[in-house]
Each structure stands twice: as C-alpha cells, then as structure tokens.
Amino acid sequence: MAVSKRSAPERVGGFKHGRVPRAVREQQLLELAERLFIESGYGAFSIEDLCREAGVSRPIIYDHFGSRDGLYLACLRRVRAEFENTLINAARDAPDAEAAIRQGADAFFTIIERDPRRWSLVYGGLSELGGTLADQIYELRTDTIDRISAITTRFAPHADREAVTAHAHAVSGAGEQMGRWWLHNPDIPRERIVDHFCTFARMSFLQLPMAEPDLTAGSVPAS
Amino acid sequence: MAVSKRSAPERVGGFKHGRVPRAVREQQLLELAERLFIESGYGAFSIEDLCREAGVSRPIIYDHFGSRDGLYLACLRRVRAEFENTLINAARDAPDAEAAIRQGADAFFTIIERDPRRWSLVYGGLSELGGTLADQIYELRTDTIDRISAITTRFAPHADREAVTAHAHAVSGAGEQMGRWWLHNPDIPRERIVDHFCTFARMSFLQLPMAEPDLTAGSVPAS
DNA sequence: TCCGTTGGGTTACGCGCAGTAGGTTACGTA
C-alpha cells in the first residue's frame, strides 16, 4: 500500500502508467462507485473512498460526473436500464395480458432474488440512507401496513394470512406511488385519484384467497 | 442578526433567558428540524443550520436526539404517527370493506393534498435527497412506468388512458413495496410472491374502465 | 527534431460541518 510517488503504476486494465482512456476509466469508476453506494448507502458514501480504491485523485470524479449526485445518477441509470430491459423484454412478447403480467412479475422478482442489494439501490429507495436508518424506516412503514392488515382481517376473517399481508403491502406501495404521481400531476382532482386507487384496492381485496382449513389441527404431530 | 454574546436572550416560548425545560425544547427542535428537513432534504440538512435557527449550540441536539439520524427518525415518527392515526381512524369504523377502502383512500389523499411537502418527507421517500436529485429519480421511475403503460395499452387498447397510467403507477409501487417486504421475509418462495402480486395486478387490470367515446370528435368546437 | 497541443492526472488549499470533552451558569430545594 501507501502508493506514494507513481513508483508502481499498477496498470489498470492493461494500460501503461496510471493513464487510461476516458471511456474505460468511466466504466471502471461506475463499477466501483456502484459497489460503494450499495455498501454504504448514498449518505455514507464518500468520494474519497472511491478515489482511494480506484487509485485516482478526486478531481477526476468531478471531471467525469460533475458532482456527487451526477455520479449517483449515472450509477442508477446504468442499473435501472439493465433491469428495465429484462423486465420489459419478459412481458413484451406475451400472448395475452394474463401472461404479460405473470412473466413480467416473474422477471421482476427474479431480479430481486438474484441481486437483492443491487435492486435495493435503485428500486428499493431505501439504500439512499445508511443500513440502520433504512431498517428503522422500514419498521415505520411496516407499522402502518400491519394496521392495514388488521382492518382487512376484520372484513375478511377467513382469508389467508399471508395473502392479507401481501395485499396490505401492495396497497401501501401502490398508494405511495400514486401519491408521488399525483404530486407531479396536481391537476387531477382528488376524487379521480381516489377512484383509481379504489378500483385497484377493492378488486384485489375481493380476490383474497381463503385460508386452507388447518388439516393438522388435533392430528398426531409428525415425528 | 449576529447573536453574539447571549446579550439578548430572545425568550423562547415565554421562558426567561435561553433556558427552557427539556420537553419544551424538544418540541421546539422537532418542529424546526421538520421544517428544515422538508426544505433541504435529509442530505443537505445541516445540524448547524438547525442550531443557528433555534439559537442553541450543537451539543444540545446530540443530548436530545443522540445523533443526526436520531433526530431524523424522531421527526419521521411524529409526522407518521399523526398521519397514520387520521388514516386508520377513517377506515376503522366503516360498515363494510368497500367503505373502509374508500374512506381510507380518501383520508390518505386528503392528507397529501393538505400538506404535500410534509407527506413527502415520510411517505414520499424522496425527500431524503435534495430536490433536484429527487426529481431526476422520479423521472427514472416514470420511464419504467411509461413502458408498463405502453404494454398495458397494447392489451387493452380502448381503456381510459388516465386509468391505464394510474394502474401502471399502482402496479409499480405495489411491486416495489412487495419487493422490500420479500427482502425482509426471504423464506417465502418466489412463486408465492409472484402469485400474490399477480392477483393484485390482474384483477385491477381487468377492471380498467373503457375510455368514453369521444363525443366531441368531428363536432363543432364550442366557442 | 523540435514544438505546440491535448488529454489524463496531480497537489494543495480553504471551507464548513460533525461530534465530543470539559467547563459554566441558572434554578429548585433543603
């Protein structure tokens, strides 16, 4: 360590000296930055760290991405584009709506399964803050969602519990996003937004599956 | 300005000197911090600013809230609790599920309408970053959502356009939240998550209202 | 062969904010 005087150029990607063509450096930096953003979250991410790991001085970053936020956005765009493509491709060539939904959903959750932390960076919306904070905010969200579940259960006492929970999460997420959407489209009157939302929430509520009767109750427990 | 030497104690809330009982100070700080968090976003928020405006030195903050994140969470909790109560109260005493959903939704969007920026702080999930960044991230989200809309339109060409857009936002939001939920409950197999999600997305898709036939087409435009 | 130019890179500085250690002053109470 202690790279002091350019003594050992530690060739990056097969280029002599520390010097590397613009495009290559850019990719290398993006790769690294993405990792660091994922590990530390937007807040704790430090440009200095990035530079240390990349073996490059700070002005380079500003030269390439303009600002910290520029760098962040560049990372987001890259990952997001990648995800979006696999997602859309999965749904595009479906024969009917039913299949489009299913294939899209499957692709979406496969992405999450494959690389959860990477997904959190862009879609999760949480990794913008440090790990602990993100968790505590999730808890807050969950509190509300639990209360939604409770109310739902009152009206559908025999529904499958997991389905109710899932439904509550979906409703909550849908509400939030529709809220954000509305803020960007304030001309739409409230009643109409509420209508849209209700269509959404009501129908899925009506479809909640019943819990399976508990066949194991009172039976001999398997040894 | 230039409050230099405690010369003018500028009584806070009717207390002589700068000295104020713990609980009162806490409320005062929360109030102020909330405003600043809303104005600057989590990232740009500076404890120094808060102190300047509150006429108090930095250690006070740490004494009360432990850390920057502690302060942030305290703000979130306060607002969130308030919102959650009005929301839940609205839905709680509904006669049936239909009414519960409608009343809940109405309460929810009324909250947004009344105080959009405050809502963004907690539920928006965007104000954690500065204004510009948040907007650009919203754009990214919107790109994806537009593509969802496009696919939906292909399968339901005569559906009302706004409803399709709303549906896309809802589906996207629901997906994100279900993703987060899944990350915290990794034991659930993917197929089941996909099922839950599909129930949700499919039913609301089937309910998409048709666009009104365009009665003005070819008619004399109203002067 | 020399020389300007350009592209990739660096050092160094000033600033502001975060936390913390240790001190100070007002207030309640015996």
Added chain:
DNA sequence: TACGTAACCTACTGCGCGTAACCCAACGGA
C-alpha cells in the same frame, strides 16, 4: 445559603468536499 442538577456553551479535532492551479506523457505536424 449552600448544594446538586439541569440546561447550555466554548473550543477543539478531524474529515470530506469542491476547486484552482499546475504537471507531464504522447502525438502529430512543419
């Protein structure tokens, strides 16, 4: 009136940010 404690402050250390100013290898004419 003397003491403990609650409220508050000054001052220090340290770090990361963003920028200005400079450096130097390579390349392509003339």
